[in-house]
Amino acid sequence: MSLTTRPLSPGLGVEILGLDVSEPLDDKTRNEVLAEFYEHLALLFRGQNMTVEQQNRFTTTFGEIGKRTVGPRLRKSADDIYTTPVMVVSNILEDGKPLKGASANGDAEMGFHQDTAFHEVPDAVTILYGIEVSAHGGHTMVTNQYAAYDHVPADLKRKLEGCRVLQVYDYQRHRVDADIDLSGARYYVQPIFITHPVTGRKALYVNRMMSVRIEGMERAESDAVLNQLFDIAEDPGFTYEHTWEVGDLLMWDNLCSIHARTFYPADERRLLRRTTVAGAGRLHA
Ligand SMILES: [Fe+2]
The missing domain is CATH 3.60.130.10 (Clavaminate synthase-like)
Incomplete structure (x- = not known):
């Protein structure tokens, strides 16, 4: 068929x-x-x-x-x-x-995330x-992160080439902060840009719920860059609801x-x- x-x-x-x-x-x-x-x-x-x-x-x-x-x-x-x-x-x-x-x-509700981004092998x-x-709400939104990668400005892409980000899941809270105590949490450091293992295409790999801090970057700059990336990642223009x-x-x-x-x-x-x-x-x- x-x-x-x-x-x-x-x-x-x-x-x-x-x-x-x-x-x-x-x-x-x-x-x-x-x-x-x-x-x-x-x-x-x-x-x-x-x-x-x-x-x-x-x-x-x-x-x-x-x-x-x-x-x-x-x-x-x-x-x-x-x-x-x-x-x-x-x-x-x-x-x-x-x-x-x-x-x-x-x-x-639940904020945007990848499942198990905080695992060594998600x-x-x-x-x-x-x-x-449910009759009202409870919709699932899915957003295309190949498109998000394409929307990251070229200078930021160059700056973040090879950079990694700490991914943390604290299931008592929906959004972790950069000062979290990691002893009670699951976490792993992942590349910010990944190459998809099947398609070979590049994707942005961050999310507002779990991506805490860019490795080797000052806190204020890391926060600013991550917020910029989250906004790109959550663009309604490439979201299905x-x-x-x-x-x-x-x-x-x-x-x-x-x-x-x-x-x-x-x-x-x-x-x-x-x-x-x-x-x-x-x-x-
Ligand atoms: Fe999920």
Whole structure:
């Protein structure tokens, strides 16, 4: 078969119509899906009906499934991982407690970020499947970081050539600051500009939630440069904003895009199931 597609936005993304991704894909279809994905950065499949096992199988179409590591506050050993790769993204409480496997930040809005930018090997792909969706807000925004790289002024690109930035995740706060105590956080120093391991294209690799400080640069200058880069990275001109429907499967390339969630009311239920594809190695400039 040949895929039927529809662009999602001028900046990135296509919807693939009429394909049931809960079933195994034949080689030809798989190759076509991969080509669309790496060209357009984000794919949408509507009207899906998937079990956890089917979502896990679909995830492995793109590589090895990503494991969920346990943060420093909760883990029992350095390589402690959750028993399931599935993360529940939800605000739902049962008996006053979050659902099993729920992330710490499932409610309200969430700022732009790459998933696991603070890991030595960040996840390559993120896949979200909509089980319950809010009627108002809770949209997912995905922004093209190849385009962001192209929008970095030439003199700033030269200045930042080969530079690296400290990426930190403190899951008790949505935005870390440069004076953070790293002992309770997960962090890694990443290149500011990366070369995508599959496409070979250059992407900007910073985000307002986790990128704290440019290595070897004075604090004030680092803050100013990062703020300039965040503004470029979050340009609405190359952002797709997704309004969720039940049965949507939305996925994006986590190495050349950033994503965020818009606010949604606390009294509306929202439940998405997330899987990731593990990165194949460290990121390089
Ligand atoms: Fe995320």
